[in-house]
Amino acid sequence: MQQDPTKYDFRLRDSLLGAQMLFVAFGALVLVPILTGLDPNVALFTAGCGTLLFQVITKGKVPVFLASSFAFIAPIIYGVKTWGIPGTLCGLAAAGVIYILLSLLISLRGVKVLENLLPPIVTGPVIMVIGLILAPVAVNMAMGKTGDGSAVLVPEKTALTIAMISLAVTIIVSLFGKGMLKLIPILSGIIVGYLISIPVGLVNFAPVTQAPWFALPNFTFPEWNLQAILFIAPVAIAPAIEHFGDILAISSVTGKDYLKDPGVHKTLLGDGLATSLASFLGGPPNTTYSEVTGAVALIKVFNPAIMTWASICAILLSFVGKLGAFLQTIPTPVMGGILILLFGAIMVVGINTLVRAGQDLMEARNMAIVAIIVIFGVGGMSFSAGEFTLKGIGLAGITGVVLNILLPGKK
Numbered sequence: 001m002q003q004d005p006t007k008y009d010f011r012l013r014d015s016l017l018g019a020q021m022l023f024v025a026f027g028a029l030v031l032v033p034i035l036t037g038l039d040p041n042v043a044l045f046t047a048g049c050g051t052l053l054f055q056v057i058t059k060g061k062v063p064v065f066l067a068s069s070f071a072f073i074a075p076i077i078y079g080v081k082t083w084g085i086p087g088t089l090c091g092l093a094a095a096g097v098i099y100i101l102l103s104l105l106i107s108l109r110g111v112k113v114l115e116n117l118l119p120p121i122v123t124g125p126v127i128m129v130i131g132l133i134l135a136p137v138a139v140n141m142a143m144g145k146t147g148d149g150s151a152v153l154v155p156e157k158t159a160l161t162i163a164m165i166s167l168a169v170t171i172i173v174s175l176f177g178k179g180m181l182k183l184i185p186i187l188s189g190i191i192v193g194y195l196i197s198i199p200v201g202l203v204n205f206a207p208v209t210q211a212p213w214f215a216l217p218n219f220t221f222p223e224w225n226l227q228a229i230l231f232i233a234p235v236a237i238a239p240a241i242e243h244f245g246d247i248l249a250i251s252s253v254t255g256k257d258y259l260k261d262p263g264v265h266k267t268l269l270g271d272g273l274a275t276s277l278a279s280f281l282g283g284p285p286n287t288t289y290s291e292v293t294g295a296v297a298l299i300k301v302f303n304p305a306i307m308t309w310a311s312i313c314a315i316l317l318s319f320v321g322k323l324g325a326f327l328q329t330i331p332t333p334v335m336g337g338i339l340i341l342l343f344g345a346i347m348v349v350g351i352n353t354l355v356r357a358g359q360d361l362m363e364a365r366n367m368a369i370v371a372i373i374v375i376f377g378v379g380g381m382s383f384s385a386g387e388f389t390l391k392g393i394g395l396a397g398i399t400g401v402v403l404n405i406l407l408p409g410k411k
Contacts, residue, residue: 006254008060010305017301018309022317024180024295025067025310027187030327031342032068032284035137035147035335036076037085039282041217041317041324043068046283048314050274051307054286057270058262063296063304064250065311066274069287070346071239074133075232075393076284077147082227085282089222091232093279098236099243099272107265114241120357122400123241124350125370129377129396130238131347138343141336142167153332158200163337166193170338183294186338193334202331208322215321220282227389234394236275237401239287242349243268246288253297365409373400 025047033043047067054066072092079088106114140149144159153159170189173181181188197203244259247267251258258267275285292310296302317323359366375381377396382389390398404410 006061006063006256006302006304008304010308014301014303014306015309015313017299017306018311019313020180020299021065021292021295021306021310022313023187024183024291025065025289027184027190028070028289028291029067029314031186031335031338032070032073032076034327034330035073035339036284037080038076038284039218039220039324040327041215041319041321042219042282043278043284044314045217045318046274046278046281047286048311048318049281050278050283050286051311051314053274053277054267054270055304055308055311057273058266060304060308061256061262062247062250062258062267063254063302063307064246064288065292065307066271066286067289067314068284069239069275070342071127071130071242071287072232072235072285074130074137075235077137078392079228079232081148083225085220086223087225087228088232089220089279089282090225091228091230092285093222093276094229094233095236095285096272096274096276096279098233099240099268099275102236102240103265103269103272106268107263111244111259111264117401117404118237118241119404120353121359121366121369122373122397122404123238124353124357125373126238126377126393126397126400127242127350127353128347129350129374129393130235131343131345131350132374132378133393134339134343134346138336138339141332142340143336144333146332154202158202159333159336162193162197162200162202162331162333163340165196166190166334166337167340169193170341179298180295183291183298186342189338190330190334193337194330197331197334202333203329205329207325207328211325212321214319215324217318217324218282222279230390231392231394234397236285237397238393239285240268240271243271243288246290246293249290250288250293250296253293254302363409365407368407369400369403372403373397 030040033040050066137147142163143156144154145152166189169192170185173188174185247258278286373396376399382391
């Protein structure tokens, strides 16, 4: 009798495959902490632990890897500037609780209840807002400035040259790369941009030489902050819906219906617990990585234990002090060039969500929902009552949900 290739089978010989999966995810994984001021080594540690926790919740049935979520970049940047890292982590932990509550809702009422509460007409524009809010950060960094544009770090001409080369390499690899190379466009852009930055003096290796080889990740613990919770927690709406798409994608790759077994309520619960765990240690929220799903499809090895090996590799790398120091030396223009594409891609995902839903956006009801979500989110609308303040992506998401419930004419 032939063994099921999707069954969990932990074998030492699969360790190299696991390391390869981590390599595919690595560029995106470390990008979020570098951008937001969190510790890359902590992000590696929490990605590994989060994936292992996900496997426990789903009984080792789904071959996915969880790591840093791009959806939370804008709120983390704002949160760190406003409340500091501990306060921001409180809001991120609450976002994980939103996932958990949604998973309980699905468990009790079925998937349909979430489709009614968060249809594409709400989630599409919310995802668009995430990308659009981040656009100035990418452009400022590509021009050699800090993310908020308050200070110049690199001369503009030099910065733009390096940023555009990094961007071009990322696009070329994503379009014309073959095999495993096609799955690492971000890492390819970072490597090429980094190499051309060295001769022009943009890389300072002093922090790398001073850093120890082995060091405990710089864990940071959350502090209670209600404002951060109200601002960040609603952001979980968009990635929670994207989670369905990720599970459908890996289901189509392996030929297994993971929406039924272990069930999308279990996978969403695993994602939420992994996000809260990461936040309690100082890491960014976790999400399932489509790059790794692409790698699974390419090598056609569906054994979920490979992700266990990827997790173990991530945890071990998190204790390499020089790695974290090296990642911090990546020049700002290199990151900016790649982020132009990445943040634009987030916006396109939102547009595509609306397109696939086949909604007539000129219909009065749909136009009102989409228009208000986008303008509230991008324009910086905020509502305050005493110490209570709601703004940004959180306000946009909650407004969309309320409008979808209240406005008549829902089909």
